[in-house]
Amino acid sequence: MNEPFCSFADVLAAAARIAPHVNATPVLQSRSLEQLLGASVWFKAEPMQRTGSFKFRGACNAVWALPATQAGKGVITHSSGNHGAALALAARTRDIPCHVVVPHGAVPAKVASIRRYGATVHVCAPTAADREQTCARIAGETGATMIHPYANAQVIAGQGTAALELINAAGPLDVVMAPVGGGGLMSGTAIATAAMAPACARWGAEPEGAADTARSLAAGRREVDFVPDTVCDGLRGPVGAPNFELLRAHGVQVTTVSDDETVAAMRQLWECLKVVVEPSSATVLAALLKQRDAIAGKRVGVILSGGNVDLDAMPWSSR
């Protein structure tokens, strides 16, 4: 049997490694939402993580897992979203260079945030080919290590620490659920949950407009040829190859939700939990509402992934 791409031992090592840098985010409950769902629910509030999302856990673990000499040459990634900001701040905690390749036309506020956390921003053409080429060129010139947003074992191990904290805070759970995009958070969550609570179901939530993971799991092979169409800007990427294998190995079941369901759930989270969550986070509440019969009377833990939203453009005002 092969060594797994990422194991629970890696998650535990990540927890120890990132502890001095991450926020121990709160685990929240809302009796209104519990009544609505007919279940006991614990929400791990990663919007309150540094940089506003769980991504800081994985980025921080990847940065601090590097040997000193290699780390000194810096890190590089491509991301116009939460991973870019997370890697920038993670690199700053170790005082090493960080390069973030963003496509021309990326949201200026997000690019400004990556710069504010101290990274050097490189703009490329908005194609996968130019993105890869730009990353390779800069890595070649600087010796910086590529930290992929989700298809990276140390990133996955770091993301798994959120479920670790959730399960430790909530106690025995019947179901743990997280959003699924590239599958970094979900595979880390599945690894931690399977090790800590083998009988606990591992569920994912995915937008209908980027449901490649649900399709891939149904087909038994990775199917990532699609054009994303969803309000969940954090979940548009295709599931990673190692991530897909981990989700399959851990029996992850995915519920898909429409953007209308997600936006309604996002508003319910703001109103009942008083946490600023981004649409990607709200997919889990939308999915639980669709699974009410299956969770009736059970103990459910969910991971709210992030809270980076444009406060001038609430999605419910435009729908």
Next chain:
Amino acid sequence: MNEPFCSFADVLAAAARIAPHVNATPVLQSRSLEQLLGASVWFKAEPMQRTGSFKFRGACNAVWALPATQAGKGVITHSSGNHGAALALAARTRDIPCHVVVPHGAVPAKVASIRRYGATVHVCAPTAADREQTCARIAGETGATMIHPYANAQVIAGQGTAALELINAAGPLDVVMAPVGGGGLMSGTAIATAAMAPACARWGAEPEGAADTARSLAAGRREVDFVPDTVCDGLRGPVGAPNFELLRAHGVQVTTVSDDETVAAMRQLWECLKVVVEPSSATVLAALLKQRDAIAGKRVGVILSGGNVDLDAMPWSSR
């Protein structure tokens, strides 16, 4: 020397009494806000209290402090805001009747919330005279006990439990700050802080458009003849008579802030702390920003009072 209206022993008794019913709300930190303020700051997140504000603490303590026979006849208050909803839910935790008198023309969503928590709503004319008369009539008919929103010793003791938890979580503090409206939260906060950390300063934040407490403290006597004009709907009431005496006795200093400063601070709290706060809560950040020189390098604890806002009407979009 007279017995004080409310003492630290009352706060400790309240903490024990309400523990089975209240949420132990999180104490949050944001490195971005700490950089902005040049100080270490702990935020007690009462938006995550049941009913969405600290008001549930005082209401719950007042309800559970009643002898059984008296409690059985119910409780009554006048409020179209957070105290009405809080008393309604507090009464439901003891399974006793609750009457809430609201003025004709009150915000329908808030009235609906009071009803949803199980109270009987009575509509009166929007004058102080009719409000008092209506309360007196219903109290006479039912035997219900009046629970004033802030000029009530058990309410003040309950509100003081937020500072108790804040100081226990944060450790030694140089300043504790809370918003000031009627003075229920601020007087409970001052009592708890003075007892637990005598050297710690007690500061309040008050909107310029309802700055009767700042004026009263400066004048050395209660001056409450004013017409409130502020976006902070929770802070429009005049400071209560016992509250004023408690604030004066505990050396509370009040910083006043404009609505523009409050709305800007509200947005910063949403963005950096990811907590949905209402304008009243944001006065404390606005006040700290005005007191940057005074808090430089210090340890500051603040109470974010509540998070009940209309998500369809962000105050920054209309300004």
